[in-house]
Amino acid sequence: GIQVEQSPPDLILQEGANSTLRCNFSDSVNNLQWFHQNPWGQLINLFYIPSGTKQNGRLSATTVATERYSLLYISSSQTTDSGVYFCAATNTGFQKLVFGTGTRLLVSP
Amino acid sequence: DAGVTQSPTHLIKTRGQQVTLRCSPISGHKSVSWYQQVLGQGPQFIFQYYEKEERGRGNFPDRFSARQFPNYSSELNVNALLLGDSALYLCASSLGNEQYFGPGTRLTVT
Numbered sequence: 001g002i003q004v005e006q007s008p009p010d011l012i013l014q015e016g017a018n019s020t021l022r023c024n025f026s027d028s029v030n031n032l033q034w035f036h037q038n039p040w041g042q043l044i045n046l047f048y049i050p051s052g053t054k055q056n057g058r059l060s061a062t063t064v065a066t067e068r069y070s071l072l073y074i075s076s077s078q079t080t081d082s083g084v085y086f087c088a089a090t091n092t093g094f095q096k097l098v099f100g101t102g103t104r105l106l107v108s109p
Numbered sequence: 110d111a112g113v114t115q116s117p118t119h120l121i122k123t124r125g126q127q128v129t130l131r132c133s134p135i136s137g138h139k140s141v142s143w144y145q146q147v148l149g150q151g152p153q154f155i156f157q158y159y160e161k162e163e164r165g166r167g168n169f170p171d172r173f174s175a176r177q178f179p180n181y182s183s184e185l186n187v188n189a190l191l192l193g194d195s196a197l198y199l200c201a202s203s204l205g206n207e208q209y210f211g212p213g214t215r216l217t218v219t
Contacts, residue, residue, distance in 0.1 A: 031206040041146075041197050043210040050206075086151055094165035095142055095203055099151030 002027045002091050006100035013077050013107050021072040021103045023087030030091055032063055034072050037084045037102070046072070046085075077107045111136070113202050113211035121217045122190050130185045130214045134202030140164075141183040142208060143175055146197040158183055190218045 003026040013019055025032070034046040047054050047061040049070065054061050058077075063070040074081055084104050088097040114133045122128050134141050140159045144152035154167040158177035177183045181202075187194055195218045201208040 031208075033207065035210070041199075041213045041215070043152075043199065045207070045209060048207040088151075092165065094157050094159070095140065095206065095208060096154045096157065096165050096167065097142075097144075097152075097201075097208060098154070101151055 002029070002089060002098050004087055004089050004098050004100040006085075006087050006103050008103060009101065011103055011105045013105070015077060015079060015107055015109050017077050017107075018073070018075045019077060019105070021074070021085055021087075021105075023070040023072070023089075023100055025068050025070075025087075025089045027068070027091050028065065029089040031095065031097070032070055032087070032089045033097065034061055034070070035086045035088065036081075037086060039083065043086070074105075077105075079107050079109055081105060082107050113200055113209055115198075115200050115211040115214050117214060118212070119215045119217075121219060123219055124190055124192060126190050127186065127188045128190060128216060130187075130198050130200075130216070132183045132185070132200030132202075132211060134181050134183075134200075135204075135209055138202035138204050138209075139181055140203045141177055141181065142201045142203070143183070143185045144199040144201065144210075145169075146199060146213070148196075152199055155185070187216075192218050194218050 035043040051065040084102040142157040143155040146152040157165040
């Protein structure tokens with residue numbers, strides 16, 4: 001099955017800094033999603049992005065399907081951005097999302 | 110609009126017991142998936158149901174079972190609980206490809 005790898009595993013930023021999170025996947029995908037998991041465990045949808053580029057406020061994402069990677073950009077980071085960011089992908093007919101191991105982000109004031 | 114809801118929020122069970130977790134999808138969503146998230150790892154796929162039929166199953170033992178009801182809500186059952194079943198159980202619903210997750214049920218097995 002498909003494999004999903006994320007980097008870096010941990011990231012510490014000062015408030016206001018920019019960051020780039022990377023997701024590599026081993027096969028073509030028909031679904032790729034980015035999530036932010038808050039301290040209470042809730043997975044919050046950031047982007048549904050099997051290909052192309054999207055932006056939502058300070059966050060943007062790009063998936064280059066032909067090269068099998070996706071990038072999540074966070075600009076002007078805030079302390080509320082802290083948490084774990086997951087990339088998840090699938091290439092099956094049913095919606096079995098395969099998650100990466102996550103990037104743990106800590107934004108300090 | 111209400112998101113995906115799950116109950117209970119927390120649960121403590123003893124080894125060998127059975128547990129039932131419940132999920133209500135977003136209104137209009139016909140597909141429900143279940144995931145298990147062990148501390149420090151990403152969620153792992155357990156089941157997907159669509160229109161009351163199982164469409165996919167992950168690498169979990171037969172102690173895990175699920176069903177979907179005519180109103181598209183779903184239950185996940187785990188029999189003969191082991192300490193290793195302690196985890197956050199997440200339910201997701203979808204209309205198309207994009208999945209939306211509920212807040213999860215945190216199960217502790219002692």
